[in-house]
Amino acid sequence: MNRRKFIGMAGGTVAAITAVRTFAAEQTGKRPNVLWLIAEDFGQHLGCYGAKDVSTPNLDALAAQGMLFKRFFTTAPVCSPSRSSFITGMYPIAIKCDNHRSKAGPLPKGVRLLTHWLKDAGYFTANIVKMPGNLGIKGKGKIDWNFERPENPYDSSDWSDLKSHQPFYAQMNFGETHRVYNAPKHADPAKVEIPPYYPDHPVTREDWAKYLDSATELDRKIGLVLKQLEDDGLADNTVVAFFGDNGQSHVRGKQFVYDEGLLVPFIMRWPKKFPIPANFKPGTVSSQLLETIDLTATTLAIAGAAKPAKMQGQVFLGPNTEPPKQYVFGARSRCDETVMRLRSARDVRYRYIRNFMPEVPFFAPNEYKAREYPVWNLMKQLHVEGKLTPVQELLFQPHQPPEELYDLEADPYEINNIVSSSQPEHQAALERLRKALAEWRKVVGDTDYPEPEPKATKADDQSKKK
Helix, strand or coil, X not given: CCHHHHCCCCCCCCCCCXXXXXXXXXXXXXXXXXXXXXXXXXXXXXXXXXXXXXXXXXXXXXXXXXXXXXXXXXXXXXXXXXXXXHCCCCCHHHHCCCCCCCCCCCCCCCCCCHHHHHHHCCCEEEEXXXXXXXXXXXCCCCCCCCCCCCCCCCCEEEHHHCCCCCCEEEEEEECCCCCCCCCCCCCCCCCCCCCCCCCCCHHHHHHHHHHHHHHHXXXXXXXXXXXXXXXXXXXXXXXEEEEECCCCCCCCCCCCCCHHHHEXXXXXXXXXXXXXXXXXXXXXXXXXXXXXXXXXXXXXXXCCCCCCCCCCCCCCCCCCCCCCXXXXXXXXXXXXXXXXXXXXXXXXXXXXXXXXXXXXCCCCCCHHHHHHCHHHHHHHHHHHCCCCCXXXXXXXXXXXXXXXXXXXXXXXXXXXXXXXXXXXXXHHHHHHHHHHHHHHHHHHCCCCCXXXXXXXXXXHHHHHHC
């Protein structure tokens, strides 16, 4: 394994860049603002990605003006480890945040919030909740971190503070595509395209249509935000980045390490008042392998700040661009009450999954999915009735495969596990990805055992004495 592919990983770090050349400061004397627009539980279901039965003119226009990225992945398939990751630029396992909504204690030494690094660089920071009243929208304000919340993570939650506090970094969170869906009807359930691993059933069609309707509503709200950016005279000096916090809110999406759970949309628009950086080509589509933590590192570079020594994300734009990634990685540990240990490595063609608890079935009890995902319960019912197709029945194996390998070119839905294929190219891919995952697990300090018991607090000790 080329160690350069692991630049920035814990245990394999390199020194921070000490002489940072900013994208534009030398020519303009100023630095761009940065605005992150974050959707929840969302796959690449936008018109600009080829999705049908969805209306997304605002995000489609943003992609046409900027760049659309086809291979952009979160590091975890559920919100809290994923968000812990991209706010720090670290893989969740490396900071002990991989178990969903577990409090891992303070961040390790040398790891800080992106917003704190940006404040040191002179940026005003905001997690937008309050928008101008005439818009009729607000940000969700979600953080959902699996570590002790540091003091003063943001300077403001009010959009009106941005114009007078430049340069700024702001993020705005949108919950439309997170369940429960509650958007105006747009898509026709009879016409939506259902992935083959879900039953073609009225319940599935209605649920999928509601998801697409939520994407349409998400686009409407983002259009209002982008228009406000224009009206405030900020659009021409603000980098806009739109992405998802984890994959799609469907049975085999969120919580699982297939593309459905990790592959998210990413669109970036560069502001007109600043020179276009190296590797940014407006109006194009990129197939480069990227992770959300790379956006974290690149945001620091846009601000003219050195990448911290421990930060595991890699800069992908500008004069300090790091070598392209050969692999991206994803991990799922405990989600709610359901303990699994799934680890995955993916390159441009293949996805490899290693399951350290194959005895736990895919449909292990999970109250959240049973409560919020109607297709979860539908599939269990149809399984008992013997009405699922062979592809759908694969999810009801009593044990999950200990290893999985999928050829995304031939099998984009990741249905045909070729881990036992005799084809030389498949075996070569298997060995290569096995090795990459094993090395990555060492670098991030992964373990083979489930979540340890929480450490007793002083209050717990006192209660036991009573």
